[in-house]
Amino acid sequence: MTTIRDVAKAAGVAPSTVSRVLSGSSRISPATQERVRAAVAKLNYYPNAIARSLAGRATHTIGIVIARPAQQALANPFFPELMRGVGTCLQGRNYNLLLSMTGSPAEERTACMRMVHHRQVDGVILTSSRTHDRLIDELMAEEFPFVLVGRADDQLPVNWVNNDNAAVGAMAVEHLISRGHRRIGLIAGPPDLTVTIDRRRGFEETLARAGLPLTPKHQVNGAFTKEGGYRGMGQLLSQPEPPTAVFCTDDAMAVGALMALKERDLVRQVAVVGVNDDPLTALIDPSLTTVRIPVFELGNTAAQILVDQLRGVVQGPRQVILPSQLVVRESTNWTLA
Amino acid sequence: MTTIRDVAKAAGVAPSTVSRVLSGSSRISPATQERVRAAVAKLNYYPNAIARSLAGRATHTIGIVIARPAQQALANPFFPELMRGVGTCLQGRNYNLLLSMTGSPAEERTACMRMVHHRQVDGVILTSSRTHDRLIDELMAEEFPFVLVGRADDQLPVNWVNNDNAAVGAMAVEHLISRGHRRIGLIAGPPDLTVTIDRRRGFEETLARAGLPLTPKHQVNGAFTKEGGYRGMGQLLSQPEPPTAVFCTDDAMAVGALMALKERDLVRQVAVVGVNDDPLTALIDPSLTTVRIPVFELGNTAAQILVDQLRGVVQGPRQVILPSQLVVRESTNWTLA
DNA sequence: AGAAGTAGTGCAATCGCTTGCCGGAAGGTT
DNA sequence: AACCTTCCGGCAAGCGATTGCACTACTTCT
Numbered sequence: 002m003t004t005i006r007d008v009a010k011a012a013g014v015a016p017s018t019v020s021r022v023l024s025g026s027s028r029i030s031p032a033t034q035e036r037v038r039a040a041v042a043k044l045n046y047y048p049n050a051i052a053r054s055l056a057g058r059a060t061h062t063i064g065i066v067i068a069r070p071a072q073q074a075l076a077n078p079f080f081p082e083l084m085r086g087v088g089t090c091l092q093g094r095n096y097n098l099l100l101s102m103t104g105s106p107a108e109e110r111t112a113c114m115r116m117v118h119h120r121q122v123d124g125v126i127l128t129s130s131r132t133h134d135r136l137i138d139e140l141m142a143e144e145f146p147f148v149l150v151g152r153a154d155d156q157l158p159v160n161w162v163n164n165d166n167a168a169v170g171a172m173a174v175e176h177l178i179s180r181g182h183r184r185i186g187l188i189a190g191p192p193d194l195t196v197t198i199d200r201r202r203g204f205e206e207t208l209a210r211a212g213l214p215l216t217p218k219h220q221v222n223g224a225f226t227k228e229g230g231y232r233g234m235g236q237l238l239s240q241p242e243p244p245t246a247v248f249c250t251d252d253a254m255a256v257g258a259l260m261a262l263k264e265r266d267l268v269r270q271v272a273v274v275g276v277n278d279d280p281l282t283a284l285i286d287p288s289l290t291t292v293r294i295p296v297f298e299l300g301n302t303a304a305q306i307l308v309d310q311l312r313g314v315v316q317g318p319r320q321v322i323l324p325s326q327l328v329v330r331e332s333t334n335w336t337l338a
Numbered sequence: 339m340t341t342i343r344d345v346a347k348a349a350g351v352a353p354s355t356v357s358r359v360l361s362g363s364s365r366i367s368p369a370t371q372e373r374v375r376a377a378v379a380k381l382n383y384y385p386n387a388i389a390r391s392l393a394g395r396a397t398h399t400i401g402i403v404i405a406r407p408a409q410q411a412l413a414n415p416f417f418p419e420l421m422r423g424v425g426t427c428l429q430g431r432n433y434n435l436l437l438s439m440t441g442s443p444a445e446e447r448t449a450c451m452r453m454v455h456h457r458q459v460d461g462v463i464l465t466s467s468r469t470h471d472r473l474i475d476e477l478m479a480e481e482f483p484f485v486l487v488g489r490a491d492d493q494l495p496v497n498w499v500n501n502d503n504a505a506v507g508a509m510a511v512e513h514l515i516s517r518g519h520r521r522i523g524l525i526a527g528p529p530d531l532t533v534t535i536d537r538r539r540g541f542e543e544t545l546a547r548a549g550l551p552l553t554p555k556h557q558v559n560g561a562f563t564k565e566g567g568y569r570g571m572g573q574l575l576s577q578p579e580p581p582t583a584v585f586c587t588d589d590a591m592a593v594g595a596l597m598a599l600k601e602r603d604l605v606r607q608v609a610v611v612g613v614n615d616d617p618l619t620a621l622i623d624p625s626l627t628t629v630r631i632p633v634f635e636l637g638n639t640a641a642q643i644l645v646d647q648l649r650g651v652v653q654g655p656r657q658v659i660l661p662s663q664l665v666v667r668e669s670t671n672w673t674l675a
Numbered sequence: 676a677g678a679a680g681t682a683g684t685g686c687a688a689t690c691g692c693t694t695g696c697c698g699g700a701a702g703g704t705t
Numbered sequence: 706a707a708c709c710t711t712c713c714g715g716c717a718a719g720c721g722a723t724t725g726c727a728c729t730a731c732t733t734c735t
Contacts, residue, residue, distance in 0.1 A: 002457075002721090004720095004721055004722080005721065005722060005723095006721080006722095014684075014685085015684065015685045015686075016685090016721090016722080016723090017684075017685065017686080017687095017723075017724075018683090018684060018685075019722095020722065020723060020724085021684090021723090021724090024723080028681095028682060028683065029683070029684080030682080030683060030684090033683075033684080047455035047456050047457075048456065048721085048722070049392075049456065049457045049720085049721050049722065050456040050457060050458045050722095051388060051391045051392045051397060051457060051458070051720085051721080051722090052392055052690090052720070052721035052722040052723090053721080053722055053723080054388045054690095054722090055386075055388045055389055055392050055689095055690050055691070055692090055720085055721080055722070055723090056689075056690055056721075056722040056723040056724085057690085057722080057723060057724095058690070058723095060388060062436075067425075069422070078415065078418070080418060081415070081417060081418045084437070084439065085406070085439055088404075088437065088438070088439030089439065089441075092438070092439065092440070092449075097436055097438075097458065098436065098437045098438070098439075099399075099434055099435065099436055099437070100421070100425065100435045100436070100437045101425070101429070101434075101435070102421065102422055102425030102426065102429065102435075103429070104426075112429075118384035119384050119385065119386065119387040120339075120384075120386045120387060120388060120691095121387045121388070121434065227621075256618070256621055260621070279618070281593070281616070281618035281619075281621070281622065282618075284564075284593055284597070284618070284622050285618070285621050285622050285623065286622065286623035339691090341690095341691055341692085342691065342692060342693095343691080343692095351714075351715085352714065352715045352716075353691090353692075353693090353715090354692095354693075354694075354714075354715065354716080354717095355713085355714055355715075356692095357692065357693055357694080358693090358694090358714085361693080365711095365712060365713065365714090366713070366714075367712080367713065367714090370713080370714080385691080385692070386690085386691050386692070388690085388691080388692090389690070389691035389692040389693090389720090390691080390692055390693080391692090391720090392690085392691080392692075392693090392720050392721070392722085393691075393692040393693040393694085393719080393720055394692075394693060394694095394720085395693090395720070457721095
């Protein structure tokens with residue numbers, strides 16, 4: 002291993018001088034800079050990141066913990082896309098990404114605090130969006146930099162990035178209403194997730210605004226899975242007066258819902274809207290109308306906020322809402338007779 | 339920040355003793371251990387990972403670089419699933435995962451060598467499977483630990499994990515033959531990837547073994563994308579005597595191929611097999627027959643091999659082949675008249 | 676001409692932990 | 706009783722960088 006000392010020797014200067022040249026900071030004469038750079042090139046020197054971190058009291062690494070139960074893991078490309086966003090931002094800003102994958106949300110806290118306590122990262126990105134989370138309290142208590150993605154908490158003075166989930170629900174319902182539907186059902190995800198809460202809110206407010214009744218029997222909850230959607234649709238269809246259109250708060254559920262319809266030969270009778278724009282939902286039959294969430298941008302922005310804070314560019318907490326977009330396909334693209 | 343010195347003071351011992359207790363290594367009397375542990379608990383002490391790395395000359399981190407052009411990124415769940423495998427292994431063995439995402443394979447080398455040169459990781463997992471890769475030469479030259487996944491190079495004494503891609507091609511073709519097909523086409527991925535080469539080999543060998551002719555006109559190459567498959571199928575269908583069955587070396591391509599068939603109303607006329615068992619391929623119409631690659635296991639095994647090597651558990655290079663599995667669905671589940 | 680700046684470098688402490696080596700105490704051998 | 710082992714645990718030297726401070730030449734000012 003060639004160290005900074007070797008370079009210093011080769012260039013006939015002190016290690017501190019090499020360090021200064023490399024960090025581009027202080028006033029070192031052009032001549033000396035030249036000599037140092039030549040030595041660096043000649044010896045093929047790369048500063049040891051670990052040593053640099055220790056001395057500089059900063060790891061230049063941010064952590065992200067992905068809590069995904071194996072089953073849900075595949076169901077949607079949310080995390081890969083999010084990480085692409087995060088990674089893209091970080092790459093350009095010379096930060097590293099330390100990834101921790103855990104099976105359950107329960108382990109998430111442990112995994113995250115491990116990173117934090119061991120000082121492996123300068124900040125973390127949190128993706129699990131439970132309504133209340135002890136993890137957040139702990140991070141706040143330790144004043145450790147972090148940013149929430151996919152969750153908006155107006156009460157807490159913390160960084161977050163989110164899409165407007167209420168608008169997601171609203172867009173979906175407005176679209177269905179415009180297609181002539183009056184009895185609109187809801188298949189929602191786990192009720193304690195803020196995404197669920199927000200999307201349902203948009204759903205309900207829009208119904209109310211349109212003067213349509215809220216029918217509790219037309220609302221069911223399930224897991225963010227195909228099976229959840231399948232069962233949910235089954236429940237809705239067993240009602241005396243079933244909905245003619247259903248808003249599913251997730252694509253996987255919407256796909257399950259469509260399966261239930263197919264089995265009963267009701268495809269063109271009940272409209273379905275999903276959320277996420279999972280790439281393959283365009284390919285199923287019928288292709289799925291869905292609301293596209295800007296996942297890449299979510300990750301990218303989150304990383305940006307965190308890095309800005311670490312660099313001291315910004316002070317207070319930043320909170321960003323990114324717009325979603327309705328994508329109309331076959332599953333709703335017809336008008337109720 | 340509480341340091342090892344604080345703990346030492348609180349326990350009335352030297353820092354070295356604390357270190358020894360924590361690393362569980364040397365002979366420290368139970369009484370002292372008890373006192374140290376108590377102090378650790380009381381002060382809520384966590385060793386600084388950076389300092390530990392510097393002193394211990396090991397980062398306990400392995401690197402993985404994901405080179406995915408944005409477009410392909412979404413198309414298949416290969417990487418997330420791979421990383422789940424890697425992550426699961428690493429978590430149990432107390433290793434960290436440093437992730438670098440790059441857009442193009444070209445940047446892959448740079449990104450990887452950056453990690454290596456800066457000594458941020460103890461070893462790396464390589465996923466891009468170009469036939470020849472300068473990156474591999476560089477790593478070998480520096481004697482840096484690494485493992486290849488999704489690629490088998492019998493020439494080089496390096497670690498790798500792969501599924502048997504020749505068997506993948508063979509299974510697909512055998513299945514098609516068993517369904518009565520005689521004119522079997524191939525839509526293959528980029529010709530310089532080893533996966534492409536191996537799968538094609540299995541394809542061709544099986545045809546030969548069955549005494550069926552190799553028809554060059556029935557073989558086309560394309561990108562690992564829906565569009566690639568769509569165009570590929572278009573080309574095959576424009577032949578005078580088109581194939582009655584097509585093996586696509588990737589699910590995304592197979593989906594594209596099915597789209598081309600649908601447009602021409604040829605779904606039940608031409609059988610299609612894909613590779614990967616992308617979860618949503620079960621949901622498209624017709625559902626896709628495919629060969630499931632053990633992606634999770636691939637990642638898991640790769641990580642295992644690397645960690646074992648880093649820990650000095652094993653010596654020479656290890657090379658592992660994991661079995662794939664045919665999943666029959668609607669796209670082939672009929673017999674040629 | 677002497678005082679006061681200023682620019683360009685080097686010295687050495689420091690970051691928090693690991694580990695080789697050494698020494699004291701306790702117990703075991705002749 | 707003198708001598709060896711063995712067991713514990715401390716000392717101090719690193720690991721490879723960063724950075725505050727000091728020091729030496731020059732300029733520049735009065």
